Amino acid sequence: MDVTITPLKCLVRIMFLHLFSCFVLLMITAMVSIADDTYTSTFQSLRDGQTHVSTGGTFELGFFTPEGASNKRYVGIWYKNIPVNTVVWVANRDTPLTDSSGVLKITSPGILVLVDHNKTVWSSNTSSPAQNPVAQLLDSGNLVVIDKSDNVDPSAESFLWQSFDYPGNTLLPGMKLGRNTITGFKWFMSSWKSPQDPSQGNYTFQNGPKGYAEQIMMEGSVMKFRTGPWNGIRFSGAPHLSPNPIYTYNLLFDHDEEYYSYKLLNRSILSRLVLAQDGLVHRYTWIDRTQEWFLHLTAQLDSCDTYALCGAYGVCNIENSPACGCLKGFSPKYPKDWEVMDWSNGCVRKTPLSCNGDIFQKYYGVKLPSTEQSWFNTSMNIKECEMKCTKNCSCTAYSNLYISQGGTGCRMWFGDLIDITIRNFTKNGEDLYIRMAASELPTAC
Known part of the structure; x- marks a missing residue:
């Protein structure tokens, strides 16, 4: 067969081969770029005036001066692509530099150090020595040290x-x-002293050291707020924490770790949890249309979230005036104090418990008491929980551990019940059963 290649066909073939070659070259370049992304964005030193951008361009690391603090320099991480300067992490928050001579660098064991005039101002630590340590800012905002030789x-x-x-x-x-x-x-989180001073302020927000899975706000060594225990869906005292289109959250029990964490459903959205210098916990979400941070929620709802506002066996209801009252079967310990709205000493039982003949009063939709003196079991049902509490004369209250699937698990309290709040939950409310003398007739709360 005689095959004739016309000039037009020849031109088409040449163009095809050229386009194919460009495509292959582009793919190889992309693959190399992806493969090298681990290390192309790393650094070993950073001087004042230089910045390092995260792998995806969301965050930036560098030196900065807070507005109103003209003679202080810090190493921090901030959002890169928004007009509002928002710092999310500071290395030398308690040891500011006083000029622009600082250098952040990696030392041979794999330790980040901030040096000012040959003096170490701040340093990290390391889990193991590294042969070729480098630093990298991930697009999550996490500054990490890795061993490049690995x-x-x-x-x-x-x-x-x-x-x-x-x-x-x-x-x-x-x-x-x-x-x-x-x-x-x-x-744990710790507040800034002020917008001009990122050094550690008066407040910390952390998981409680005792009891079952609740977060607490401390002012120094004094507890100011707690979320209530985790109930499988949210924290007991956080009715506004619910599934939403912005982020998911959970309390995780992962081998030897117990922690709260959240992740964004859409990585293009910016959202952060902030502990303000006044001790309030805020969640902000960035709104592109208005070019500003929107206050999504605040952990503390009202004055009833003040820890132990109504004292032992007191109950807070913001819809009442005054907000504090005593549980059924209890009366103010010092009535004259209550007349001037000093409820801190709480309430006492009107009728002593007898143990064997006691009953349990059911309260609906409450923020459960402090769990510092509590016990829990994940496999028991509420009936088994009641039986176990009834048999133990020291047990003052019980509830389900989790509210999912109609309620599962068992939680029991021992000693005084502190920091109870009643709210009008529309869903996912919790029931609390409080031990009472049999002479107190049970009525719905």
Whole structure:
């Protein structure tokens, strides 16, 4: 067969081969770029005036001066692509530099150090020595130290150090709020002293050291607020914490770790949890249309969230005036104090318990009491929980551990019941059964 190649066919073939070659070259370049992404964005030193951008361009690391603090320099991480300067982490928050001579660099064991005039101002630690340590800012906002000689993709297991283990006043998606139950290491938030001063302020927000899975706000050594225990869906005292289109959240029990964390459903959305200098916990979400942070929610709803406002066996209901009252079968311990709205000494029983003939009063939709003196079991049902509490004369109350599937598990309290709040829950409310003398007739709360 005689095959004739016309000039037009020849031109088409040449164009096809050219386009194909470009496509192959583009694919190879992309593959190399992806493969090298682990290390192309790493650094070993950073001087004042230089910045380092995260792998996806969301965050930026560098030196900064807070507005109104002209003579102080800090190393921090902030959102890169929004017009409102928003710092989410600070390295040397308690040891500011006084000029622009600072250098952040990696030392041979794999330790990040901030040096000013040959003096170490701040340093990290390391889990193990590294042959070729480098630092990298991930697009999650996590500043990590890795060993480049390992030639593996960065993962939490391979990090020699990470800033996510040391939150400041901001909890980003993927950060933890909790503790390692074996080592005792804690992930906690701490407030800034002021917008001009990122040094550690008066407030911390963390998992409670005792009891079952609740978060607490401390002002120094004094508890100011608690969320109530985790009930499988949310924290007992956080009715506004519910499934939403922005983020998911959970309290995780992962081997030797117990922690709260959240993740964004859409990575293009910016959302952060902030512990303000006045002790309030806020969640903000960035709104592109208005170019500002929108206050999504605040953990503390009202004055009833003040820890132990009504004292032992007192109950707070913001819809009442005054907000504090005594549980049924109880009366103010010091009535004259209550007349001037000092409820701190709480309430006492009108009728002593007899143990064998006691009954349980049911309260609906409450923020459960402090769990510092409590016990729990994940497999018992509510009837078994009642029987166990009834047989133990020291048991003052019980409830389900989780509210899903109609209620599962058992939680029992011993000693005084502190920090109870009644709210009008529309869903996912919790029931609390409080031990009473049999002479107190049971009525619905």
